[in-house]
Amino acid sequence: MGLFILRRVGIMLLTALCLTFLVFFLTNLYPNLEKLAKTQGNFRMSDEQVSSYLEKNGYLQATPIKYGEWLGVLPSFRYENEDGTVQGRCILPGQSAEEAPRFCGLLQGYWGYSTVFKEEVSTVVGTRLALTGRLMFWVMLLMVPSALILGILAGMKEGSATDRTLSTFAITTTATPEYVSGVIFIAIFTSSAVGLKWFKGTATQAMENPTFENFFLPVLTIALYGMGYIARMTRASMTEVMTAQYIRTARLKGVSFPNIVMKHALRNALIAPFTVIMLQFPWLLNGVVIVETLFNYKGFGWALVQAAGNNDIQLLLAISVVSVFVVLVTQLISDIGYVYLNPRIRIS
Amino acid sequence: MEPLTWTGSIAFLNPLLMIALALMALSILVWILASIVLPEPQMTVNADGTLSSTSGVRNLIQSTLRYSFLASVALAVAYIVLGILMGTSAGIIGAMSQQFLPVWLSLIILYAMSIAFKRKLGLYGKLFDSPIGMIGFGLVMFWVFTGVFGALDLIVTHDPLDQVSGMKNKVPGTPLPSIEDGEYAWYLLGGDNLARDVFSRMVKGAWIVVQIAPLATMFAFMVGITLGLPAGYYGGRLDTLLSFLANLILAFPVILLFYLLVTPEIVATGVPNYMAAVLFIFPIIFLAVLLNSRFYTRPNFRTPLLIGVLGVALWFYLSLISTGGYIINTDSYRIWGLPTYLDLFDIPGGILVVFVSVVFVNSPTVFRIVRGLALDIKTRDYVAAAQTRGEGPWYIMLWEILPNARGPLIVDFCLRIGYTTILLGTLGFFGLGLPPESPDWGSTINEGRKLLSIYLHPALPPALALLSLVLGLNLLADGLREESLKD
Numbered sequence: 001m002g003l004f005i006l007r008r009v010g011i012m013l014l015t016a017l018c019l020t021f022l023v024f025f026l027t028n029l030y031p032n033l034e035k036l037a038k039t040q041g042n043f044r045m046s047d048e049q050v051s052s053y054l055e056k057n058g059y060l061q062a063t064p065i066k067y068g069e070w071l072g073v074l075p076s077f078r079y080e081n082e083d084g085t086v087q088g089r090c091i092l093p094g095q096s097a098e099e100a101p102r103f104c105g106l107l108q109g110y111w112g113y114s115t116v117f118k119e120e121v122s123t124v125v126g127t128r129l130a131l132t133g134r135l136m137f138w139v140m141l142l143m144v145p146s147a148l149i150l151g152i153l154a155g156m157k158e159g160s161a162t163d164r165t166l167s168t169f170a171i172t173t174t175a176t177p178e179y180v181s182g183v184i185f186i187a188i189f190t191s192s193a194v195g196l197k198w199f200k201g202t203a204t205q206a207m208e209n210p211t212f213e214n215f216f217l218p219v220l221t222i223a224l225y226g227m228g229y230i231a232r233m234t235r236a237s238m239t240e241v242m243t244a245q246y247i248r249t250a251r252l253k254g255v256s257f258p259n260i261v262m263k264h265a266l267r268n269a270l271i272a273p274f275t276v277i278m279l280q281f282p283w284l285l286n287g288v289v290i291v292e293t294l295f296n297y298k299g300f301g302w303a304l305v306q307a308a309g310n311n312d313i314q315l316l317l318a319i320s321v322v323s324v325f326v327v328l329v330t331q332l333i334s335d336i337g338y339v340y341l342n343p344r345i346r347i348s
Numbered sequence: 349m350e351p352l353t354w355t356g357s358i359a360f361l362n363p364l365l366m367i368a369l370a371l372m373a374l375s376i377l378v379w380i381l382a383s384i385v386l387p388e389p390q391m392t393v394n395a396d397g398t399l400s401s402t403s404g405v406r407n408l409i410q411s412t413l414r415y416s417f418l419a420s421v422a423l424a425v426a427y428i429v430l431g432i433l434m435g436t437s438a439g440i441i442g443a444m445s446q447q448f449l450p451v452w453l454s455l456i457i458l459y460a461m462s463i464a465f466k467r468k469l470g471l472y473g474k475l476f477d478s479p480i481g482m483i484g485f486g487l488v489m490f491w492v493f494t495g496v497f498g499a500l501d502l503i504v505t506h507d508p509l510d511q512v513s514g515m516k517n518k519v520p521g522t523p524l525p526s527i528e529d530g531e532y533a534w535y536l537l538g539g540d541n542l543a544r545d546v547f548s549r550m551v552k553g554a555w556i557v558v559q560i561a562p563l564a565t566m567f568a569f570m571v572g573i574t575l576g577l578p579a580g581y582y583g584g585r586l587d588t589l590l591s592f593l594a595n596l597i598l599a600f601p602v603i604l605l606f607y608l609l610v611t612p613e614i615v616a617t618g619v620p621n622y623m624a625a626v627l628f629i630f631p632i633i634f635l636a637v638l639l640n641s642r643f644y645t646r647p648n649f650r651t652p653l654l655i656g657v658l659g660v661a662l663w664f665y666l667s668l669i670s671t672g673g674y675i676i677n678t679d680s681y682r683i684w685g686l687p688t689y690l691d692l693f694d695i696p697g698g699i700l701v702v703f704v705s706v707v708f709v710n711s712p713t714v715f716r717i718v719r720g721l722a723l724d725i726k727t728r729d730y731v732a733a734a735q736t737r738g739e740g741p742w743y744i745m746l747w748e749i750l751p752n753a754r755g756p757l758i759v760d761f762c763l764r765i766g767y768t769t770i771l772l773g774t775l776g777f778f779g780l781g782l783p784p785e786s787p788d789w790g791s792t793i794n795e796g797r798k799l800l801s802i803y804l805h806p807a808l809p810p811a812l813a814l815l816s817l818v819l820g821l822n823l824l825a826d827g828l829r830e831e832s833l834k835d
Contacts, residue, residue, distance in 0.1 A: 011592070015592075019596060019599060019600060023604075025620075026608045026609070027608070029619070031613035031614070031617055034613075035613055161376075161379045162380050162384065165379075165380055172819060175766065175821075176506060176818075176819075177814070179773060179774065179777045179790070179793055180811045180812075180814055183793055183796070183807050183811045184808070186800050187804045187807065187808055190800075192801060192805060193801075193804050201801050243569055282598075286601065286774075287604055289601075290774065293778070301764070304603065305607070305778070308604070308607030309607075311613075320600075324599050326602075328599060329602070330601075
């Protein structure tokens with residue numbers, strides 16, 4: 001088991017390195033750098049001004065070298081201005097070149113400086129992630145129990161009225177992407193044209209003061225899309241368990257139906273949904289980006305859109321590290337959890 | 349011109365429809381409750397050999413549900429038929445159903461033909477045994493026909509890019525302020541923020557989806573199959589490497605990938621062209637291996653066949669990836685492609701990058717499915733028999749394993765078209781790739797959402813259209829799965 005986890009962590013690190021290098025490569029293509037220079041300087045810069053800006057800030061080195069600097073395994077770039085002062089990635093404002101460390105990268109715990117938010121990347125990611133964490137917490141709290149209940153109710157008796165109605169509902173939610181359901185919810189519950197006005201159409205206030213009124217719609221929108229899929233998986237696993245031999249034995253023994261479902265079937269039926277729930281995280285990230293844009297909730301997904309729109313290289317890299325990390329860790333948890341939940345599979 | 353109401357002179361049907369729908373909703377509720385509360389019906393065999401069932405209440409509820417459902421469907425058909433006959437005097441609904449006349453006719457012909465010959469049509473024919481599958485197929489074909497006829501300018505009432513002054517954000521059914529000859533007198537679903545016709549834009553948007561989504565899914569399947577079969581069949585180092593690459597792409601959040609790939613800056617560097625050149629070669633490899641592995645024992649037949657098929661495929665490939673005589677045409681350097689007089693069609697850079705990134709995102713998942721199926725099927729007896737016969741590995745993969753994996757693959761194909769549609773909508777929603785005035789559903793939703801609290805009509809039609817198309821594809825996949833499991 002220890003060796004298995006060690007190997008998985010090794011593969012995770014390799015994957016993270018490859019992906020961050022890919023992001024690095026794409027953001028450091030020359031037209032992207034040109035856009036960055038123009039958003040940082042001004043939009044009427046000439047080509048020479050652009051290239052001198054990029055030269056000064058060390059963007060014109062070879063990509064592997066820049067990547068090494070970002071990781072912190074190579075000494076970072078320094079540029080000597082005409083007046084003799086030295087500027088560089090490691091030298092923070094107000095610091096002299098001698099005091100500043102030679103290496104500053106991920107390994108040293110320095111994530112860089114965001115050009116959009118004018119802040120250290122680590123603080124930007126931290127605050128945004130906390131906001132999104134709150135959103136995700138409520139999404140999970142709404143989505144997982146309701147999906148499991150839906151799936152178990154539907155899978156209890158295959159082909160029954162409940163099954164067909166709930167399955168239709170589950171299919172409909174999987175067919176409704178967040179930007180469709182969100183728009184429909186906003187139209188029905190918040191607009192002055194329909195006149196219900198039960199909820200708020202934006203969640204901007206929810207960043208400081210989340211209430212049911214301003215926070216429920218974004219949560220519901222993300223939860224619905226993921227819910228259908230988990231419910232269908234739970235249903236499939238439940239129907240499989242309900243046709244198993246030991247359930248038939250229990251029925252013949254005269255165990256009451258609720259008891260069969262609760263005590264005999266449930267535990268075995270929940271193994272498959274557990275992995276599905278864990279593997280839903282990457283999809284939820286998509287939903288988060290859409291919903292945060294739609295409801296103007298300035299969390300992690302919103303920061304991604306801002307960073308990508310303005311080619312904020314350091315922030316984009318940090319965001320991709322975080323999201324790749326989330327994806328890989330949830331995959332690892334799902335694998336380990338599967339082994340623990342299912343005694344039939346043991347890794348020697 | 350009078351503004352149109354929703355139902356016009358067939359408004360007498362509205363209360364009837366309300367009653368039918370309420371009855372249906374009520375009977376579904378009672379049905380669910382009854383299935384929990386009431387005992388299972390007891391079947392008893394009478395002395396004369398007939399069966400009789402005791403629980404009359406359940407049957408009563410079921411027949412109520414059936415009749416109220418039939419009544420609702422009949423009323424909906426009545427709206428459409430009366431609409432086709434009466435046109436604009438039957439309100440917006442009538443006018444729209446009249447505009448959709450070619451779609452209705454094609455649907456009727458398609459369904460009549462399919463049901464008449466369903467026993468001879470294999471899996472497709474069996475679809476018409478399952479009500480769910482029929483509903484799903486109907487929804488899908490509705491949008492396919494809408495897309496095709498919309499592209500032929502049959503359904504649309506106005507040009508999707510025309511702006512008519514005074515029609516900004518007007519509600520559905522508003523007449524145009526001044527009508528020229530041959531112009532349609534109303535904006536059926538109202539005008540959007542730039543005074544364009546919402547109805548025509550929705551119809552034109554269907555064509556963009558119908559063009560891109562199935563084709564992109566097909567390319568993703570070609571890539572996934574060509575790589576997944578050897579990975580599953582050979583295993584070993586090849587499998588480890590390919591699975592690592594697939595997991596690498598899968599670990600990437602889709603939106604981040606889109607934001608990095610689908611930008612004008614990336615198009616300028618020619619990265620999408622390189623990706624297109626790599627990804628689009630897989631169908632050619634697939635075709636070549638497919639035919640060669642089957643016919644290599646008959647060189648006299650194989651060689652001309654391969655030359656012919658691959659020649660056409662290569663021509664398509666080259667005209668697909670070369671634009672204006674170049675494969676890659678950036679400021680710093682260029683690579684020569686097919687000369688313009690041989691180039692069949694040009695794909696604008698914006699569309700190409702959307703297409704390539706959708707294929708790129710979808711193929712690892714297909715790869716994983718195909719690999720799993722190949723791992724499962726290669727242990728079967730018929731594969732061992734083929735190996736004993738001395739068949740080559742590619743013959744076994746493509747002519748023994750692949751046909752036996754077709755059931756799950758067809759089901760996944762339908763689901764994946766739906767997912768691709770959602771991805772295209774996502775791209776439009778973030779304004780990536782497609783030009784901003786493009787009538788695709790994602791962009792239209794994105795434009796409409798900004799004024800959503802005051803004007804609902806620009807955002808809702810494309811949202812509902814996308815919803816119904818993806819729902820149709822999911823139902824179709826469900827029906828296909830049910831029918832293919834019956835064998």
